[in-house]
Amino acid sequence: MAEVKNAVIIGAGPAGMAAAIYLQRAGLAPLVLEKDTPGGLLRNANLVENYPGFTRGIRGEELAARFVEQVESLGIEVKKESAKKVKLTGDIFKTETESAELASRAVIIASGTRPRAPRIPGVEGLQGKKVFSDIVSMHIPENKENHYLVLGGGDAAFDYALNLHGRGHRATIVSRSRPQCLPLLRERAAANGIAVREGILVEQVEETVQGVVMRCRAGPRRLRLYGDAVVVAYGRTPELGMLDRALLRRVKNIESPPATEVPGLYLAGDVARGRNRQTGIAVGDGIMAAMLLEQFVASRRRKG
Ligand SMILES: Cc1cc2nc3c(=O)[nH]c(=O)nc-3n(C[C@H](O)[C@H](O)[C@H](O)COP(=O)(O)OP(=O)(O)OC[C@H]3O[C@@H](n4cnc5c(N)ncnc54)[C@H](O)[C@@H]3O)c2cc1C
Known part of the structure; x- marks a missing residue:
């Protein structure tokens, strides 16, 4: 029989990495699966000013890099693979990736959110080309000023616009209603x-020769x-596509996240927090999930 791990963690964003750090130090040797670049959505944040410990704030990319450095320094196993399916067979979880089926006593889903494509005609065909849902996946030129149209009116829209502006580009925020963001961002x-354009309903997006x-x-x-391009800064939904129907x-x-009603299965961070999506919450959830998992594995061992 294949090795049964104590814990598989899906996602190496703040929640997954916080869980992994706790579990590694507890001697439970977790395996982390990350389909993209470790760091998660945090890598997009322009300036994180509400995560304790950084008096003048810290760029999201740098905070994420520090988490990754800690994960690496502890020798935590991180595989660059996507979890395709998670199911429960008896009391063992099976996680399918592109290359393997992993068996574990417990699983932490720390997969964050995925963008929901806006229902605007024309957007679908331009996704990843002229329309983006984050900025780390965009090619942002350094020697030319681009003009980005940022759709949305929340903190993320303002954060993206400030980020792009800080890199020498022009950004216009286009919002359907009155922006609802932190006053200080505004x-x-x-x-x-x-520029902030309020009360704008976008009816169509089309590619032009220049953008x-x-x-x-209105x-x-x-x-x-x-x-030159559009950044969509609204409409994210929990990434739970890897869970089989029964789970x-x-x-x-x-x-009461991070616990679920399935013993041994935990949901940590943005995936479980609705609109309350913050790095500190994700980190706390990751640690809490790891502690509950530790107790769960210990009780299973006691029962033999
Ligand atoms: C523009 C912007 C600014 C922000 N500013 C702040 C701020 O100032 N302060 C603050 O506290 N928070 C901020 N946030 C929010 C913060 O980034 C998130 O709350 C945090 O990243 C959530 O962490 P997470 O680990 O739950 O999820 P994520 O960071 O989304 O990480 C999830 C990870 O799981 C991976 N994954 C998903 N599915 C799979 C799969 N099937 N297999 C393998 N891997 C998978 C993803 O690739 C990703 O790396 C900001 C967010 C944005 C977008």
Whole structure:
């Protein structure tokens, strides 16, 4: 029989890495699966000012790199693979990846969120080409000023716009309603001359020779907004696609994350926190999930 691991962790964002650090130090040798670059969504954050310990804030990319460094220094096993399916067979979890089926006593799902494509005609065909849902996956030129149209009115939209502005680009925030972000982000956007267009309904996005044009409506008025690319900063949904149907049914509407009603299965970080998506919460969830997992594995061992 294949080796049965104590813990498989899906996702190497803040939640998954915090869980892994705890479990490695507890002697449980977790295996972390990460389909992309370790660090997760945090790598997009312009300036994280609400994570304790960094008086002047820290760039998301740097904070993520510090988490990764700690994971590496502890010798934690991280595989660059996607978890395709997680199912429960008896009391053992089976996690399928592209290359293997991993058996474990417990699993922590720390897979964060995935973008939901906005229902705007034209967007679908331009995804990854002219329309992006984060900025780490974009090619941002260094020697030319681009103009980015940032869709949304929340903290993420303002954070992306400030990030792009800080790199020498022009950013316009395009929001359907009145932006609902931290007032200080709005003030910073204003201080940096970032335009905010409110009350704009985007009806179509089309590619042009130079970039994109958004056909919009502002009340009765029609207008066009031109840019080099679009960044969509709203509409993320929990990434639970790897759970098989039986498990998914049992983890929907979990009442007290990171525990679920499936013994040995935990959900940590953005995947379980609805609109309350913050690095500190993800880290706390990861540690809590790891502690519950440690107790779970110990009780299983006692029962033999
Ligand atoms: C623009 C922006 C600014 C932000 N600013 C702040 C801030 O100032 N302060 C703050 O506290 N928070 C901020 N956040 C939020 C913060 O980034 C998230 O709360 C945090 O990254 C959540 O961590 P997580 O580990 O739960 O999920 P994520 O960071 O999303 O990590 C999930 C990881 O799982 C991986 N994954 C998903 N599915 C699979 C699979 N099937 N197999 C293998 N791997 C998988 C993903 O590739 C990803 O690396 C910001 C976010 C954004 C977008």
